[in-house]
Amino acid sequence: MCVTCGCGDTGGAMMTLHEVEHEHEHVHADGTRHTHSHVGGVARVPFRQRVHQAAPVREPALSVPGRDQQTIHLEAQILGKNQLTAERNRGWLSAKNILALNLVSSPGAGKTTLLERTLTDLKAELKISVVEGDQATSNDAERIRATGVPAVQINTGTGCHLDAEMLERALEALQPAPASLLMIENVGNLVCPALFDLGERAKVVIFSVTEGEDKPLKYPHMFRAADVLLLSKTDLLPHLRFDTERAVANALAVNPHLKVFRVSAFSGAGLPQWYGWLKSELAACRGDSAPASA
Amino acid sequence: MHELSITRSVVAIVQEHAAGRTVTRVRLEIGALSAVMPDAVRFCFGICAADTPLAGAALEIVEIPGVGTCNDCGAEMSLTARVGRCPDCGSANLRLTGGQELNIKEMEVASCA
Numbered sequence: 001m002c003v004t005c006g007c008g009d010t011g012g013a014m015m016t017l018h019e020v021e022h023e024h025e026h027v028h029a030d031g032t033r034h035t036h037s038h039v040g041g042v043a044r045v046p047f048r049q050r051v052h053q054a055a056p057v058r059e060p061a062l063s064v065p066g067r068d069q070q071t072i073h074l075e076a077q078i079l080g081k082n083q084l085t086a087e088r089n090r091g092w093l094s095a096k097n098i099l100a101l102n103l104v105s106s107p108g109a110g111k112t113t114l115l116e117r118t119l120t121d122l123k124a125e126l127k128i129s130v131v132e133g134d135q136a137t138s139n140d141a142e143r144i145r146a147t148g149v150p151a152v153q154i155n156t157g158t159g160c161h162l163d164a165e166m167l168e169r170a171l172e173a174l175q176p177a178p179a180s181l182l183m184i185e186n187v188g189n190l191v192c193p194a195l196f197d198l199g200e201r202a203k204v205v206i207f208s209v210t211e212g213e214d215k216p217l218k219y220p221h222m223f224r225a226a227d228v229l230l231l232s233k234t235d236l237l238p239h240l241r242f243d244t245e246r247a248v249a250n251a252l253a254v255n256p257h258l259k260v261f262r263v264s265a266f267s268g269a270g271l272p273q274w275y276g277w278l279k280s281e282l283a284a285c286r287g288d289s290a291p292a293s294a
Numbered sequence: 295m296h297e298l299s300i301t302r303s304v305v306a307i308v309q310e311h312a313a314g315r316t317v318t319r320v321r322l323e324i325g326a327l328s329a330v331m332p333d334a335v336r337f338c339f340g341i342c343a344a345d346t347p348l349a350g351a352a353l354e355i356v357e358i359p360g361v362g363t364c365n366d367c368g369a370e371m372s373l374t375a376r377v378g379r380c381p382d383c384g385s386a387n388l389r390l391t392g393g394q395e396l397n398i399k400e401m402e403v404a405s406c407a
Contacts, residue, residue: 069318070405072311078303078322091384160296192296220376221329253378253386287306 003047089199107188127180297334360393
């Protein structure tokens with residue numbers, strides 16, 4: 001369809017971008033046939049809305065009753081609203097020196113178990129709170145509360161990811177303490193949560209050794225969006241044919257900046273390194289409130 | 295799956311800008327590396343647009359190809375996936391410079407609805 005007059009498509013050669021000068025022929029519903037050109041030069045403006053009347057200068061008689069069109073140039077980011085809320089969350093968290101981490105993985109990679117262990121080991125030392133995201137049930141929040149750490153559960157219903165507005169509401173309900181650690185356990189899904197910034201300081205992707213070594217290659221968006229990789233369930237390695245080096249190499253091929261920790265919530269292996277990173281990030285948050293990814 | 299919430303956002307943003315007028319066409323720009331499938335958006339659009347001023351509107355999707363720059367040698371390359379190696383120096387340290395777009399470019403409304 002022509003941007004300028006709103007008439008129907010007459011062939012593949014038609015251009016509809018105003019930036020490009022072009023000429024084409026139209027045949028209207030009443031059989032009227034005419035040719036017209038669009039003059040280029042509509043500047044790109046980095047602004048949300050620019051409205052102009054589509055009636056072409058040279059063809060005032062073009063309009064067909066009921067077919068008058070107006071083109072509105074939006075240049076709007078589809079995820080702009082989420083991004084705006086995420087930045088607001090980030091500012092709120094930053095002002096309170098809270099380290100917020102977005103934990104992501106496929107279902108069953110061991111997010112909740114690793115979180116339970118981390119909370120049990122660190123709760124005496126650090127102030128921690130948790131936001132739990134799942135499609136249904138409050139099982140995970142109950143598991144977290146059983147460790148003595150405050151938690152809120154968000155059920156996304158049909159939704160496959162948490163978004164910034166959900167976190168905003170969770171923050172209101174949870175009121176995490178200043179200079180504390182906020183763990184956000186996203187919905188188990190390696191696809192959608194990669195696209196939705198919540199306002200976290202970093203994304204932590206959990207990848208278990210019971211998955212395939214090529215998982216980072218299959219789900220590159222998530223591994224690319226993450227800052228930290230926790231290779232989990234390493235206590236199971238003796239029972240598996242899992243090539244740890246190849247798995248880590250695949251993850252680093254997707255994202256050379258990933259910080260990798262090999263951990264087991266069951267045996268405790270590798271956890272001191274992970275805790276060391278958490279504490280140093282929290283210290284950085286208290287001293288310097290700028291996001292790590294900036 | 296996330297295409298549904300993305301399409302809902304599209305409908306909400308367009309509806310806001312339409313300010314009550316009937317929307318006849320929406321043009322989106324979707325990058326090849328944006329993790330959003332144009333076909334899934336097309337599928338969701340009809341459903342999300344129903345009972346809104348966008349009902350029956352034409353959906354045009356401009357797909358933007360993936361482009362990357364090597365952080366090590368500065369070479370530019372086209373990318374079909376987020377993972378790749380620089381054709382010049384073999385480095386995997388690439389920066390995506392195009393193909394991540396997810397924008398509503400323009401919309402068309404009936405001016406005398």
